[in-house]
Amino acid sequence: MTVGMINANPVVHERPERAAHPAHAALDALDVFDTVRDIKDPEHPYSLEQLSVLSQESVSVDEKLGHIQITFTPTVQHCSMATVIxxxxxxxxxxNFPPHFKIDIKVAPGSLANEESVNKQLNDKERVAAALENPNLRQLVDDCLCSDHSSSY
Structure with a gap:
């Protein structure tokens, strides 16, 4: 899968240990981060956390308003996989979360050449639904969500 990679040699970071989160506590950024931290990068056998595409600091949650926001940082300015991520x-x-939560997914400001169009695509329900109906794209997304790779960390 190295053919056509934009970032063939990404920097890989160690995964820090996390303390257990009390089950009775309100939903917070750590809960959300723990849910998404093991998503595999579409081009590499590493998680988004290992590549510093995501961090706990890039997640915000307002449980009272029912709002989750994630800001991610692609590894390169011209990442062709930003929309897939x-x-x-x-x-x-x-x-993993109730449907009443409003979810905003954004690219970190200044981290991607076509940031505005990617943000628009990722936060438009009709575009997201259409993208997930594409069998090839859906397979790529499902492969990234497969948790089998997390055991190798």
Missing amino acids: GLCLRLKLMQ
Whole structure:
């Protein structure tokens, strides 16, 4: 899968240990981050956390307003997989949190050449639904969400 990679040699970071989160506590950024941290990068055998595409600090939650926001940082300015990464994040959150939560997925400001168009695509329900109906794209997203890779960390 190295043919055509934009970032063939990404920087890989160690995964820090996390303390257990009390089950009775209100939903917070750590809960959301723990849900998405093991999503695999579409081009590499590493998680989005390992590539510093995501961090706990890039997640915000307002449980009272029912709002989750994730801002991710692609590894390179011209990342062709930014939309796929965003779709993975959105689908994982939709699968794991109640439907009343409003989910915003955004690219970190200044981190992507076509940031505005990617943000628009990722936060338009009709575009997201259409993208997830594409069998090839859906397979790529599902492969990234597969948790089998997390055991190798």
